[in-house]
Amino acid sequence: MSPAERADTTVLECSGVGDGGITRVLTEVVRHWPGPQRLRVVAAPPDWAVPPTDPAVQVEVVSRQPADRARAIASAATALRGVTGRADRGTAPATRVLSLSPSLAVRGSRLPVTTVVHDLAFRLWPHGLSGAVRQYRRVSYGTAIGRSARLLCVSARTRHDLLGLYGVPDDRTAVWHPGSSLDTPPGPLPAPLATRAAGGERYLAVTGHAAHKGVEIAVDALPDLPGYVLAVLTGGQRVPEFEAAVARCAATERVLFLDRLPEDGYAATIAGAAAFLMPSHFEGYGLPAAEALRLGTPVVVSPDPALHEATGGRAARMTTWTSRALVDAVTEATTAPRPPVGECGRSWRTATAHLADLLAGAPTATRPAGR
Incomplete structure (x- = not known):
């Protein structure tokens, strides 16, 4: 068995990732994921490029998102079913599934899923959202919350909102703060x-x-x-x-x-x-x-x-x-005096290591209730 075959595999499900901060999370998580590992990216954004990574991390883009939302969800669910259906449960090396945002595509997973929840804005600040978008998010969030073994909230506020709006108990959730480091040195101003x-x-x-x-x-x-x-x-x-x-x-x-x-x-x-x-x-x-x-x-x-x-x-x-x-x-x-450089928040390397630790602590051999 080669070193790659002996490494654990993390499947990143990205059908809920679009323009904005979640794409940044995807890029930095992949860039800083600790090795040795295999990362298999399902439903990557169309133009997303794999960043430089640790040499001990092998990254494979399994599929990309079609432009149409319904097709994107269906193709992501199919790809996720194929990737997880071939994984052996409860054996080494392990395969774990991390969805970077709530999505209907998790219905396709044959393994337990850990989902990152960034906010519940569609419930708490729905201004400007069409009825169709609100309905889609109600369904996708309800599905992801019901079918995920664990939910990682980017803030204590979001964890509180999950409890208040969906009744999700604390033993199913954890707080994971993203990194805040910018590894690219400042260039010229626009x-x-x-x-x-x-x-x-x-x-x-x-x-x-x-x-x-x-x-x-x-x-x-x-x-x-x-x-x-x-x-x-x-x-x-x-x-x-x-x-x-x-x-x-x-x-x-x-x-x-x-x-x-x-x-x-x-x-x-x-x-x-x-x-x-x-x-x-x-x-x-x-x-x-x-x-x-x-x-x-x-x-x-x-x-x-x-x-x-x-x-x-x-x-x-x-x-x-x-x-x-x-x-x-x-x-x-x-x-007031300007803040000291580098003292607020944490690096993406530290944040990603924490995310990997949280994922490793999630169930790997049993389906969540309701599956």
Whole structure:
């Protein structure tokens, strides 16, 4: 038997992974997965590229997601059935299944599944979601919660929400905080922002790829924050409500919408900001806020409890979801000493090792109840 054949296998089910933070989790988990291991990725995003990994980790992309949601779920379930159906239960080496987000595809697994739950926003902040999307998420989350042997929550807040909304007891859940390290050194600033910075203007950065990010609060506060440009990180996804807020703002000329940035451009934008803002109406964790603090950038967060958890209490916290509260928090953040670089959060290597340990502690030889 070769070393590869003697290694345990982890199947990463990714049909619930789309643009945004969960794709980042997929990339960093694969990049830092401890060896010796085989990783078999089911339903990888269409354009996702396998990152450099530990030489002792063999990565195989079993399937990729079709563009159509129904086909993506069906093909992922079929691929998962094929991968897990050939695994021997209760023997060494072990095969374990980790779903990186709740998905209907877990119905295809012939082995117990551990599912990562990032948030329950579709229940607690459904604004802007269509009826069809809400219904799909109700079904997919209900299926994943019912069929998973264990649920890993990215925050204590999400664990609390699982208990309150689904009655999931603590003995079926654990908290797993993602890493917050950015391994890519900062590169050049995006051209529009570099031009403004070269003219001596300071800027505030805010995540703005989804309606719950609260960018309209930052835009409304901008007239009371003279001397600052507001850089909205859209990730390539423009939100009409935010564009409408900018159109009616008295400081329109001080707002920049930035499209999807390369990793070094993202790191440069966050590291160079006078402060990083997350006035979100809802978060399951708040990874960008933790990343910003780790880069030594002052951070402002809304009263959302997950953001307070993600930043370890080191961020300036708004008292209400209002522009006045954001102005006060920006003043607090920018007049205090900048955070030490590298002291907030944990590295992706540490976080991934913790994830692997949690997965290894999940059942491997029996199906969850209800299967």
